[in-house]
Structures are given as structure tokens and as C-alpha cells.
Amino acid sequence: AQKVTQAQTEISVVEKEDVTLDCVYETRDTTYYLFWYKQPPSGELVFLIRRNSFDEQNEISGRYSWNFQKSTSSFNFTITASQVVDSAVYFCALSPDYKLSFGAGTTVTVRA
């Protein structure tokens, strides 16, 4: 069985602060994919990144960066210099096959 834990329920920061979202996962599969999705107030889940279990390279995309550590089963997400538009619920997800198992989500509020 798959399990994704996002221990942080809510994070509130002031604009321009950095925000790091934690994600810890459990799976018995040796091959799997990890994802981050963003859900703004409109409700639509926006795909941010996909990483496969064999690729532990960290990635940076603009103000977003991801730190994948297989040894600790973690896939953390950092928003650098946060902006008000980053306010949303962020979900970490795991998929060894076709089905996404989501964490409970972390609500990020960025105050101006």
C-alpha cells in the first residue's frame, strides 16, 4: 500500500520569504513516480513536477525547487521569494502505476 504524509497542515508567510513543504512517502514498489500539484482557490489541480524513483537529481524551475532523497523517502518542495499568487493548497502524490495517492495537502498563505 502507498502512503503519502504531509505533516504541515498550514503555513503562513510574508511575501518574499522562502517556504519549504515536506513530503514523506511509503511504498514497497521499487519503481514509482512522485508528484507535486498546486490547487489554487479555483479548485483545479495544477501539475508542477514529476520525478521517477531512479532520478534523485534535485531540480530548480524558476522560484520552485525540489529535493528528492530516496534514503529518507522524502520529496520536499521549496518556493523561494514567495508571492501572493503562490497562495494555494499543495499536494504531494505518489504513483507506482496508474493511480495517484495524495497526501492531505499543505495550505500555503502568502501575505503581502
Add this chain to the structure above:
Amino acid sequence: EAGVTQSPTHLIKTRGQQATLRCSPISGHTSVYWYQQALGLGLQFLLWYDEGEERNRGNFPPRFSGRQFPNYSSELNVNALELEDSALYLCASSRGIEDADTQYFGPGTRLTVL
């Protein structure tokens, strides 16, 4: 490229009625997935269709059913609605079994059961 579309945006039903939700995938995508996002329960996998066939379903009762049409659009039907079926229903699509893991989501249908 148009994204995943869902209709209606909002749906209000009473207990015992049936609800039909619709989803159109991204052009070129053959797989459609349905998820339920209920308050306090998080996002849960409901159903997966690919090439017109139901490939798998999550831990939901049989009154949750659906189908996929030849144009790859999909319907989710919920019969004998119960209050706890109130949720945001999200549809996602992907290119197919070969790329089943990269799913792109629609804006959702918010179902309210009174």
C-alpha cells in the same frame, strides 16, 4: 492546447437522486481518471478508463459508475445519492497506459447533496 474540461461546474441534488458528471480529456489523451475530494477525506481515486474500458476502480460502492465514449470523453454517474457524496469531483487525463502517471486535471464539479 485546451485543458481538461468538466461540466457542470456545480450540481445540487437531493438525497436519493442520481447525478451525472462529464469530462472531456486533453486532445490526444486516451485515459480518464476520476477522483473525489471530500472534506476531511482528501483526494481519493475513484475510477480509471482507457480506450473505452474501465481499467480499475477505487474503494467506492457500485453506485459510483461511469463510462468512456469513443471520443474519450467520460461520464461519472452516482446513483442513490447520499449526503456524504457531497464533494469536489475531479477528472484527469493522460496520454494512455504508457504514460499513465502524468495526469492533468480539470477544474472539477462541485456536487452538493441536500
